[in-house]
């Protein structure tokens with residue numbers, strides 16, 4: 001999946017917020033574009049930017065056309081209103097055209113991203129918007145052309161596009177929120193996850209600092225348990241080999257390879273001498289403890 005991101009506007013100081021000193025739309029879109037790019041790449045997307053220089057200012061339809069060969073075009077902005085009250089994302093998508101499926105895709109992406117943006121920013125539900133020209137802009141005989149230059153450009157190369165207005169920089173709360181770089185990271189992560197879900201790619205939820213700490217501690221505990229378990233299992237195996245768990249149980253019947261090496265010479269000697277006769281069916285009926293006692297006695301020389 002290939003996503004083309006258009007950081008809206010150019011330069012650092014374009015479209016200042018009238019209510020929050022230091023907020024500029026062009027700074028925000030530039031910063032967010034790069035964050036969204038890495039968040040998408042982390043989930044397996046290929047991501048391009050319509051411009052790689054902060055001061056480059058391609059013409060609007062040209063920005064859209066730069067998405068040729070991509071699966072999706074996103075143009076990032078913050079909106080402005082005459083009053084300071086409006087505070088909701090505006091998702092501008094393709095108008096229904098009744099001919100292609102890219103208008104439906106454009107609408108679907110607008111919806112999933114709109115929800116992610118509203119939720120992350122903690123603002124009102126997204127507002128969806130479309131606008132067509134009242135003239136045949138591309139001369140194909142239909143009045144189906146997008147009014148917004150970037151969307152017109154994307155549609156001309158067959159790529160579904162969405163303009164995302166991250167609420168209004170004329171709203172103080174929204175502009176303050178967007179001025180915070182860590183909020184932009186949250187926004188990028190949420191949008192990348194929404195797109196990953198939509199396109200069936202890997203979704204990685206970001207852990208909070210507290211979750212990460214708890215996870216690391218749990219991991220250490222598990223590693224400790226695995227290590228302790230291994231040591232315990234080794235000990236159990238060793239004791240089992242020694243027959244510690246069934247000292248008195250009859251485990252050996254014949255002088256064969258199963259008989260422990262340390263016991264074999266003594267047992268063989270006692271059988272040869274007829275001291276050890278076993279039961280009626282030729283079974284010696286030896287236990288680990290019994291063999292041990294016989295070996296100790298043998299060392300004292302009582303069996304000759």
Ligand SMILES: [Zn+2]
Nearest residue numbers: 008025077078
């Ligand atoms: Zn803008």
